Amino acid sequence: MNHEEETCNTTLGLGIGVVIKREKPSKNKKKGFWLDLSLPLHPKIEARDDHDYKNDDQKDDQDSFSSKTVDDQEERKGASNINVSNNNDDGSRKKLKLTTEQTTMLEDSFNIHSTLNTGQKQELAKKLNLLPRQIEVWFQNRRARTKLKQIEKEYELLKKSYETLNDENRRLKIELQEVRCSLKSDHHHHHHQMPLPFFVQYTTTTTMHHRPCDKIGNSGEEKKAFAVMNGGNMDHVRDNSNNKNATAAKLL
DNA sequence: CAACACAGTTGGGTTACTTCA
DNA sequence: ACTGAAGTAACCCAACTGTGT
Known part of the structure; x- marks a missing residue:
């Protein structure tokens, strides 16, 4: 896109129309038609902002599902998988939801080894009808989740330990106070x-x-x-x- | 330089809850 | 008082970016 076109595309108009409002589909939300009087001042830019693309190169990457590796690109050539298409018609990012079966197999595999070598990754990707890149990402996120849970566990243990020590400290301080008082009065009255x-x-x-x-x-x-x-x-x-x-x- | 791991971030989807007509 | 629609915050998680090895 040329720069002049981009900066000068600021038209102002008045109109009325029926717009289907884009909303997240939800179980408790019903679809409907919305009468929208708002007008995008700069439609082209707005469309881009929706996806937060920093530049055209990055957009290209998105379109190719970030297939950085040769593995993925090779895999894509022959893929007829629905999971491979990453974008909706309107350009927004599609969110893949792994099936229960896929998740189970990934979990099983993760329990055996938390990292995969290239061969294992390829094999799993083939088995689950996913891209190797998706397997890789899943394992990365899974490791992150495991680590987070571990940290949370350790935090709870430390917190408990701290509270126990704190209670003990408080108890001992009170006891000390009592002993001091009794000692002082004993010393004062009995001189021994x-x-x-x-x-x-x-x-x-x-x-x-x-x-x-x-x-x-x-x-x-x-x-x-x-x-x-x-x-x-x-x-x-x-x-x-x-x-x-x-x-x-x-x-x- | 490619491949990978990791930390941090982004954005879509879901759910629980609240508000209001 | 009850109900359903709509709004919202919190959460989960796939995918991404940047950095280091």
Whole structure:
């Protein structure tokens, strides 16, 4: 198309006509006739915009079903397949819906191997009466879906794990608060030391210069909780019962 | 350079839901 | 209050583009 023709094609007119409105067919939508008074100011451009073609070369690609590979082009020559025609009469993109049988076979094949070599692709395409390119695209999309689902699963697991730790952290903070209160009142009224729970030192920021492992209690429960606070690592858990009372004194 | 994988995007089709006459 | 048509948002998925290997 020449440039002048394209830029000058802006006619203005007044008219009335019956237009069949293009709508997506739907089960709950009935077809009908529409009286449309709207007038495209630039029909040629509008028609192009519908399909979002960036240039003529790309349009050509679309028309040839993006058959980039020799395989596909060869395949197309002899194809009498309805799936091969990619565009509607009005130029809009046709959406292929794979049959249940095709999907089942593709799924079965995907379960065996998530990627295909050229031979397998050709064979499957022949079996399903599709283009190798369509097989390729299906496998790409299928891998993407699998990956997405995997990521979603991992996200849920991490979220659960985070919530559990958060709850535990909140619980321990409350417990610490209670212990501190009782210790303070004991110290004030009776002037003698009480044994401190193992975790006191690790949940306060004032005593972090001490190695955590030196202040941990000796019971199984204490060790486990300490490991949780250290990301599940039990390596630093060791006998330190001797330090507990001294730690309590320091804290006060 | 061809072939391929992958991430991201586009657009057609479907479905569930809402609004309104 | 009920019903059906129409509008819309959300979703799915085939197909595409761009990039890297």
